[in-house]
Amino acid sequence: xxxxxxxxxxxxxxxxxxxxxxxxxxxxxxxxxxxxxxxxxxxxxxxxxxxxxxxxxxxxxxxxxxxxxxxxxxxxxxxxxxxxxxxxxxxxxxxxxxxxxxxxxxxxxxxxxxxxxxxxxxxxxxxxxxx
Amino acid sequence: xxxxxxxxxxxxxxxxxxxxxxxxxxxxxxxxxxxxxxxxxxxxxxxxxxxxxxxxxxxxxxxxxxxxxxxxxxxxxxxxxxxxxxxxxxxxxxxxxxxxxxxxxxxxxxxxxxxxxxxxxxxxxxxxxxx
Numbered sequence: 001x002x003x004x005x006x007x008x009x010x011x012x013x014x015x016x017x018x019x020x021x022x023x024x025x026x027x028x029x030x031x032x033x034x035x036x037x038x039x040x041x042x043x044x045x046x047x048x049x050x051x052x053x054x055x056x057x058x059x060x061x062x063x064x065x066x067x068x069x070x071x072x073x074x075x076x077x078x079x080x081x082x083x084x085x086x087x088x089x090x091x092x093x094x095x096x097x098x099x100x101x102x103x104x105x106x107x108x109x110x111x112x113x114x115x116x117x118x119x120x121x122x123x124x125x126x127x128x129x130x131x
Numbered sequence: 132x133x134x135x136x137x138x139x140x141x142x143x144x145x146x147x148x149x150x151x152x153x154x155x156x157x158x159x160x161x162x163x164x165x166x167x168x169x170x171x172x173x174x175x176x177x178x179x180x181x182x183x184x185x186x187x188x189x190x191x192x193x194x195x196x197x198x199x200x201x202x203x204x205x206x207x208x209x210x211x212x213x214x215x216x217x218x219x220x221x222x223x224x225x226x227x228x229x230x231x232x233x234x235x236x237x238x239x240x241x242x243x244x245x246x247x248x249x250x251x252x253x254x255x256x257x258x259x260x261x262x
Contacts (some may be wrong), residue, residue, distance in 0.1 A: 022239060025200075026182040031175035038178070042170030044162035051157040069156075105248060108153060112246035115239045 021114045037111065040087035045070060046080045053090055053101045060093075060102040152245045168242065171218035176201060177211045184221055184232045191224075191233040 026034070041047060052069065053061050067077050081101060084090045088107045092099050151157075157165070172178060183200065184192050198208050212232060215221045219238045223230050 020186075021178065021182045022185040022234070022236075024182065024186045026179050028175065028179065031178040031182075035173050035175040035178050038169050039173030042166050042173040044159065044166040047152065047162040047166050047169070048157050048159065051152045051155065051162075054153040055151075055155045103153070105153075108246045109248070112243045115243035115246065117236060117240070 020118075022116075023118055034114070037087045037089065037107065040083050040089060043080065043083075045072065045077075046084055049077070049080055050084055050089060050103070054103040054105075054108070060100045062098045062100050064098050066101070151249075153248055165245070168218045168220065168238065171214050171220060174211065174214075176203065176208075177215055180208070180211055181215055181220060181234070185234040185236075185239070191231045193229045193231050195229050197232070 049066060052066060063078065063081065067074050070077060085092055089104060090101050091104050092101050180197060183197060194209065194212065198205050201208060212221070216223055219235060221232050222235050223232050
């Protein structure tokens with residue numbers, strides 16, 4: 001907690017590499033952008049889809065292999081996939097009849113980074129209040 | 132309010148500490164639990180509140196210091212704080228007139244962990260298909 005003068009985030013432009021959710025108050029526009037991504041993750045079907053795509057050996061999955069895992073119609077699955085895609089979490093490519101999905105690890109890396117506490121700086125306990 | 136309900140992602144059960152969103156398909160019940168936390172983060176006001184609480188020198192913040200940063204009523208702010216608390220992201224304690232909030236870093240640590248790619252194991256590229 002040394003230079004904690006509520007610096008504004010996003011040194012790397014909109015959505016910057018690591019807005020640092022835990023290290024400084026988030027600017028309003030960054031909060032809006034980031035909330036979209038978390039909202040996309042805030043649904044069990046989309047989380048399961050993302051984990052199925054991310055963990056697939058080979059790195060990509062045909063939508064035809066995703067749909068059977070759910071009691072949902074293909075249009076519903078496609079809608080969830082669209083929200084994940086719009087959030088920048090996955091990419092898609094049509095080949096022939098089917099659409100194939102793959103993880104965009106840059107976005108999950110970014111989320112992991114902003115949720116990670118600064119190295120060597122455990123968050124202070126209330127009893128260690130500096131001011 | 133120190134004893135949180137702290138529903139979580141079964142650190143000792145199937146799926147272990149970190150259900151591993153990126154390493155294996157998420158079980159349905161884990162996806163439901165995890166989605167609740169991401170949903171709590173899926174709102175710009177809640178993200179800003181969380182970042183204000185997490186980055187505060189001293190580790191805790193009076194609700195009276197949070198409300199002025201927003202064009203929202205105190206009941207609205209309190210509602211957002213309640214959702215963050217129910218998600219296990221923050222804890223609260225009433226002292227006198229005011230309620231004080233602090234981050235529960237176990238939850239953000241857990242989210243960071245499940246969004247982190249396995250060490251030394253870059254996700255496969257489509258061209259590196261194993262099967």
